[in-house]
Amino acid sequence: MSRFVPKVPGAVVVVIVSILAADALDLASHGVQLVGEVPTGFSFVSWSSVGAEKLVDMLPGAFAIVIVGFAESVAIAKAYAAKNHERLDANQELIGYGAANLGAGVLQGFTVTGSLSKSAAADDAGGRTPVLLIVTSVLVLATVLFIAGVFKNLPDTILAAVLIHAVSGMIDFSKLRRLWRAYLGEFWLATGALAGVVIIDVLPGVLIGVALSFMLLIRRLDHPTIEILGRTPDGSTYTDMATNPDAKAVPGILVCAFRAPLVFANAEIFTDELTTRTNGSPRPDTLILDCDGMPEVDTTGADALRQLHDTLGSLGQRLLLARVNKAVIDFLRRDRTLDTLGEHAIYPTIREAVTAAQAIERRPLVEEEIV
Helix, strand or coil, X not given: CCCCCCCCCHHHHHHHHHHHHHHHCCHHHHCCCECCCCCCCCCCCCCCCCCHHHHHHHHHHHHHHHHHHHXXXXXXXXXXXXXXXXXXXXXXXXXXXXXXXXXXXXXXXXXXXXXHHHHHHHHHCCCCCCHHHHHHHHHHHHHHHHHHHHHHHCEHXXXXXXXHHHHHCCCCCHHHHHHHHHCHXXXXXXXXXXXXXXXXXXXXXXXXXXXXHHHHHHHHHHCCEEEEEEECCXXXXXXXXXXXXXXXXXXXXXXXXXXXXECCCCHHHHHHHHHHHHCCCCCCCEEEEECCCCCXXXXXXXXXXXXXXXHHHHCCCEEEEECXXXXXXXXXXXXXXXXXXXXXXXXXXXXXXXXXXXXXXXXXXXXXXXX
């Protein structure tokens, strides 16, 4: 029906026809499982039986609901935001779910989260605006109060078919093929999370996905990209010499780019790699570190910068920094790392750093330096 008569609400038609068929053909007597009695109206329980001990017992389950519910809800919201070319604010989503759950808790309702099957069913039915939420709320209220009994003869298989059909549109194996082609790490992350959900349960699957994400993040930090930059023939820019054979190194100067946050996970690699490169032949007088791809530095990273500066200084070499963002400069200043490196060692562009390094090399020695 969705293919040939998309304007007709296929799910509603199938549900009505199946209920009538189940009643007319007495399908229950033939082994067809039906939904059965569904109570109508609201029923509230007393809060007097909920004590401090029971609240403590409920905390692990509540925490799991928060993690799984929000993760699933935001994932669904992201999928539909991408599909409809809309912007998603995860913080606003969290505020919305929090407010809804406070209301549900006071009124003794179910936990409120986003539902892939219900979102898919609504989207499949043509819902596009917030009016959908109002209409759905009114229909849910009417169903709870008056209509729920109608679903007594609804076959479980029909209910399952409606949900499977709605969700099937969200299954896209081309995404996995794309991950396989582009980056195997993300492919195995997605596959691991999927396997955890299918084989174990939703919460373990989400936790597996989170754990694999952290492992992938640490691996990326632990394998930073370090490029040797050279000057293009026209002298206008500096680029990776490995990908641009026309770029040439500046005599006496080694220009390196560190393409990762300088943090505890890669600080040792940072010092080892750059120290090794500055000890090559011929040995450069100056190391210029391009920090454009270094968005963040922590205290361990700052210590690595100090260590590199001291090591180069003991060998008569200099360390200059280029294209350092304001956040990193402010951190190095607060951490007093700049007291070691020197404010004069930071330049807005690689070209200015190179010019400064060449000027230092050409500067005649003063009497104190000779002594």
